[in-house]
Amino acid sequence: MQNQPHQQDQPSAINPRVNAAVAASAGTGKTYLLISRLVRLLLNDAAPASILAVTFTRKAAAEMRERLLLRLQQLATVDENELEKLLHDMDCIVTPALKAQARHLYERVLLSTYAIRITTFHAFCQELLRRFPLEADVPPGYELRENNGLIIEQAWDALALLTTREPRSELAQALHTLFITLGNLDKTQNALQDGFLKHRADWWAYVEHQTEPLEYAYQQLQKIYDYPENPLAVYLNSELDKELRVVVQGLLKNPTATNNKLLDLLATSFTTEHLEYKINLLWSVFFTGEGRPKKLFYAAKILKDLGGQAPQYHAALEFCVARLERAADAHQQQRNHRIQKAWLLAGTALLEQYQRIKQEQRLLDFADLEWRTYQLLNHGDNLTWVHYKLDQQINHLLIDEFQDTNATQWHLLKPLLEEMATQHNNLDDTTRARSVFIVGDTKQSIYSFRRANPALQNTATEWLIKHLNGQRFPLNKSWRSAPLIIECVNAIFKNTLWATHLSDFAHHETHKEFWGRIELLPILRQLETDKSEKNAIPEILRDPLRESLEADDFYYFEGQTIAERIKELIKSGLSFDGSRTLQYKDIMLLIRSRAHLSSYEQALEDAHIPFVSEQRGTLLESLEIQDMVALLNHLIAPYNNLALAQLIKSPLFGGDDNDLQILALRTESTWQARLNAAALEPNSHHVFKYAAQKLTEWHDLSGLLPVHDLLDRIYAEGDVIQRYRRATPQALQQRISSNLNKFIELALSMDAGRYPSLTHFLAELKRLRESDEKLDAPPTDNSRDGVQLMTVHSAKGLEAPLVILADSARSYLNGSNKDSYRVLVDWPTDAAQPNLLLLNLPSALQCNATLHYLDAHREQQTQEEANIFYVAITRAQHMLIVSGSESHNSNFGESWYAAFEQAFENRWSNEETLRYIQQGEVIYLTPQVTHKPSSINKQEEPAAIFIPNIETHISPSKNNADDNESTHDSAAHAAQRERGIALHALLQVMTEPYAPNKNLHTLNCSQEWKNEIETLVRTPALNFIFDPTHYEKAFKEVPITYFSEDGKQVNGVIDRLVMTTDTAWIIDYKTQENIDIAHLAQNAKRYAPQLRHYAKGVQQLWPTKTVRTLIVWTALAVSSEV
Known part of the structure; x- marks a missing residue:
């Protein structure tokens, strides 16, 4: 962030005597404010150990700790004038005594016996559970398991075993119902694993005080449904048949081909006794595929031919339509209800197995940490004692990123706040200075898949105002982005359709010194392919080994356009602050999802542009890690010829096909024996000598050293990382290094560092590879010169001089139910527990009884999509480039790209400064520039830009x-x-x-x-x-x-x-x-x-x-x- 806010912007929020709730928009100096608050607490003689600052990620906690120490170091080392300025910026009344105190804060904090606790929510919970293990009823010496995919698989296998042993049990019938109605095993597992298990904390809160949890949940379900016991028998009765015959008489008056088909279907409905078949038959007769009544029944010719009987026909038709709608909805409600009950029964059974396995292995996961801490602070047997001990140690509570708080976290915090409120309202207790500070931004809440609820920030703010005389402080002045960027943010979220999705948006301001630019790259138009042509069988079959499958990868083509623009900007010598020219590491390429990440990676790689990308679940699939696994396999099984062949050709030994041919032509029994023999021959190839020597040495060590130490020796003696870097293009070298380091860390962390054997380590890797629990490739070092390619979710909290928004020409606001098989949780922010838990079913299985909950969920998702858009734009400091690929069904009008076009048209349509893409020419949009660095003066607003090939x-x-x-x-x-x-x-x-x-x-x-x-x-x-x-x-x-x-x-x-x-x-x-x-x-x-x-x-x-x-x-x- 280029500049920091001064005291006049937030004097009261920094004051440690004020209980503050800060709503800080993107780039408004939230972290600066929080650090200033911590320094003011220390200047106010708060003991470091009495301060607790909580955030959500280890990275954020580490950054907060680092910036606090940096600020304290500044206070200790700057000259007198600068010291006075720093104190003045923190709204201090500067005195000689205060300056002397500020000089010694750095030393005081470093030498303090008990340091300031700057931690994450989960680390705070873990600290409490380890401190009060008996009161929290946690297993002694428990281990925290961050990845639980293997345990979930074990729990599923245990559940399947139960149903196999008792195929007629209620549980088996429930699973059968889910299989049949949801369609297959994958969807059933999604509903139970990604649905119920992920929301187990919501379930625990839902049935917390119930002796019969399932019965209670069934009763709550029953309240939302309204259908008779046998709805089809009730509605598809003789009364309906009577009215149907009146409709038949009307259709007979107009005997067209279509009407004759309908008459045949109606005749069948009179004779069938299968009610489900009958409702489906009648529905196809009277309703379109979209569920609307067919207009042909109201044809003028029918009504004219009926003459005086037309009113009777019309009444019968209306009766049939209304009756069928009620019958279909009642039938759907019954079906929906049955699925929900089956889901609850199977979900609780799966959860029981999951918790049992963890208990047997003395494991806790993050949900356990939060729930056990919540119970410890709210319902424990030693509640008073626990509160007393905590109350004596926490005087000042600061919570960062409050918009990411979930309901469990909020309810475990409330007891701490209530203790503070008790003292605050006790006029006789003035011995302790205590304070609360929360900061967040509901517009940046984008983690609902982690149960984050931005509405809790407003609830917490109101609670502070009511119980602690707190004050609300909005911050909307950006210190990050150029005026043009912020003006565009204001235009989009106030004057386009996105304004309706971000209702709490307030006008943003910014400083006036920054130069800014926005560019819209040409949209790549995707044409709809004729299905018959697309699915046509070729006359000659393709040989997949020689001829690759041709695919229209429009995302790759878009990536090529982006790559060319990046190369042009790098070559131009563009500078934002005059100190240096634009580098690759100054560029952030953002995408909405990882679905097409590889296409953009390939485009950058083909253009020889170095980049840093995030990969999910790819560690064990990377070639270098597969080589390391092959090496370990060969060390315990030297007869593994395939593993040895892989190693010979790997960068570890640097062989080629000719070396493999030499070994293949030899006659020794195993390839290891052939390698050893070849290495002893005169004039032997250096690859054979080196490989034989190292494999022999490492084989001898494999039985003596733990896996981590063995890999450490191999890495050092074999110069592993450098060998792989030399064999890899520059754009991928940092990823190679990170993956190899992550692998050796995995060896140390597996089994909680209990020195697993090599065989056990390889077996665990095999289980990880075969399971759904994929190991993420580690983030690479952002200090190297490479374009940062990441999702918007990963970019939250980051910033870059130049941000490129890719894949921006399609809508993310579609109304489809894309969260099928997730959980709909009706938990008001002021309630102690949820009102209802529902499985979000596909649209075909929805009914009117659940539409209210589904509509509320869709509204929340739409708001989150607006939040994601807001986060994406506000990462940019100086320059923003928008790119997109529009397909025939992308709903372009709701896209990010269309929002920029509409914002430009609304704001700058009558000004000469409106310059954006026209007929494929890249043209700058640079309205009202107040400051331009000298390095770009010669490039001011060209009419068009020719992008040459750059020799790389x-x-x-x-x-x-x-x-x-x-x-x-x-x-x-x-x-x-x-x-x-x-x-x-x-x-x-x-x-x-x-x-x-x-x-x-x-x-x-x-x-x-x-x-x-x-x-x-x-x-x-x-x-x-x-x-x-x-x-x-x-x-x-x-x-x-x-x-x-x-x-x-x-x-x-x-x-x-x-x-x-x-x-x-x-x-x-x-x-x-x-x-x-x-x-x-x-x-x-x-x-x-x-x-x-x-x-x-x-x-x-x-x-x-x-x-x-x-x-x-x-x-x-x-x-x-x-």
């Missing part, structure tokens, strides 16, 4: 090939190319170490070319590069990749690399036929740049050797050193 890598061989191609006609060049490929292949075979007689006459190619190569390799002057007795090692077709001093990636292939004791010879074959021997030196100079690139790379690999470069002219059997 060097291919020496390709560059020379291009030069050659330009000097030959196409036919001659093709012939020369064929000759070059053939001669290189012949040289490959001739220099193979396992070619026994090096006889080329059996190969199918030109005899002239064979003779040329035989002459070449037998030339005495070239023995030092072809005769193994003249060198230590030789490599052929050596790929080389490195980054030059100017950051460009160099890629190439060295034809042959020969190593002697002190020299590395780089050999480059030239296969031209008509070479004048008198001009060899002149011709060789053409290739000097290519060989210099190779030499620089080889020198990095072998810094102690002299690197020399040599061109071998195959047609002349001579060489030229360059």
Whole structure:
């Protein structure tokens, strides 16, 4: 954040004597305010141990702790003028005594026996449970389990076993009902695992004081349904049949083909005794697919032909329609009720198994932490004692990100607040200074899937005002974003359809110094494909091994457009503050969901743009981790030939297919034996020697060291991380390092650090891979220069000079029930427990009795989508780019992109400053710029921008090939190319170490070319590069990749690399036929740049050797050193 708010913006909220509830919009200095409040508490002589600050993530807690110490360090080290300014900004009355006190705060906090507690909600709960284990009834020495996927699977297996043993039990019938009505096993598991289990804390609160929880839940369900005991028998009776016959007489008056079909269906309905079949039959007769009455029954011809009987027909028709609607809804209510009861029964049974397994293993999860703490503070047997002990230690409570609080957390906090309120209202107790400070922003609540309820912030604010004489402090002045960005935020959330979804939005202000820019990139239009063409069977089947499936990946195409714009901006030298130009790490690319993350990653990677991306559930699927697992498998099972083959080709040992062929041709029993034998032979390939040596050493250690220590040794001795980084493109190097480090951390954390055996560790990895509990790849280091590619949820709390909103041309406000099989919880914020828990069923299974709850849920989801949009925009400091791909059914009018267009049209339609995308031209929108850095003065508002290709890598061989191609006609060049490929292949075979007689006459190619190569390799002057007795090692077709001093990636292939004791010879074959021997030196100079690139790379690999470069002219059997 560029600047920090001054005292006049929030003087009272900083005051430690004020109980404050702060509603802080994005970028308004919330963290600055919270740190200032902490410093003011310390300046007010609050003991560090009496302060408790709670937030929601470890990262946020660590940042808060770091910034507090940094502020205290500033107070201790700045000069007198700066010290007075800092104190003045915190609304202090500056005196010599206060300045002296401020100077010593840093030392006081660091040397305090009991530090300020800056922690997360879950860490606070864990602290209380460990402090009061008997009172909380938690298992002694319990372990906290953060990932519970395996336990859920075990609980499901236990549930399945129960129903298998008792197939006629109520539980088995309930599961059968869910299978049949929901459609399959996956949906049933979603309803129970992702639905009931995830909301187990809501269930515990729902039935907290009930002796018969299920019966109570059934009774609550019964209250919302209103249908007779046998609804179809009640409504589909003779009375309905009588009116149906009147309708039949009307249809007979107009005997069209359609009406005749309807008459046949009606005739069938009179004879069937199956009521469910009858209701479905009659519904298809009278109603459209959308559930509306068909208009054909009201045709003018029918009414005219009926004459005086028309009123009777019309009344009968209205009766039938109304009766069928009531029958269908009553039937649907009965069905819905049956599903809900089955879900509750199966859900409680699954929860029972889940809790049993955890209890047997002495495990607690996060939901247990919150619920046990809630019970400890609200209903424990030693409630007074616990409150007394806590009350003596917590005088000042600060809660950050309050909009992310869930109901359980709010109700466990209330006892602490009530104790403070008791003292506050006790006029005789003035001995202790106590305070409460909460801060949050309901507009940034985007974690409903974690049960977050933003309405609790308003409830908590009202509670503070009522019981603690608290005050409300709104903050709407941004210190993060440029005026243009904030003006756009105001326009979108006040003047577009998004205003209706963010009802509590208040006008934002900002400082006036920042330069800003917004760009709308051209929308990629997706055309609707003809289904018959799309599903057509091709005449010739595709070979999947040779021909990839062509797909119109519009997200990849959009990513290409974004990548080109990024490259243009980087090349332009754009600067936001004048201190440095734009770098990749200044750019944040945001997407709404991870569904198409890989497409954007591929586009950036293909454009050679370094990026940092977040991956979910991909750790064990990454290639480098699969190599590490293969290594560990091979250490405990040396006969695992496949694992060894994988290791030989991995960057760990750097082998290739030729090395595998050598081992495959050997006759020893196992590949490990073949490797050991090959390593002992004279002139053995270095890959075999190195692999045999290391695998033997690590195998001996595998039975002696714990897994973590073994991996630590392997990483160090094998230089594992650097080997993988060198074999990986720069854009992916940081991810490789993070994954390898995460793997070794996993070895330490598994089994709570109880030193699992190698076999147990591998078995656990196998279970993790096969289960639904996927291990996330770790976040990479954001300090490296790479575009940050992440979801909006992950970006919350972050900021960037340039933010790109991708996939912005489709609506996220669709009315579909996309949260099917989740739980609808009716829990008013002022209630101690929920009123009702319902499974959110698909639209086809909904009924009128549950629509009220579904509508409320959809309204909450719509508001959260608006919150996500708000969070996405407000990450930008200076520049915002909006991009999108519009499909034929994307509902563009409700998209983010359309909101920007509407905001621009409403605000700037009559001003010359309106500049945005027109006919594919990238044009700047830069209204009312008050400050522009010097570095962009020459680029002010161009009419259009040409985006050139930017050279980001060097291919020496390709560059020379291009030069050659330009000097030959196409036919001659093709012939020369064929000759070059053939001669290189012949040289490959001739220099193979396992070619026994090096006889080329059996190969199918030109005899002239064979003779040329035989002459070449037998030339005495070239023995030092072809005769193994003249060198230590030789490599052929050596790929080389490195980054030059100017950051460009160099890629190439060295034809042959020969190593002697002190020299590395780089050999480059030239296969031209008509070479004048008198001009060899002149011709060789053409290739000097290519060989210099190779030499620089080889020198990095072998810094102690002299690197020399040599061109071998195959047609002349001579060489030229360059």
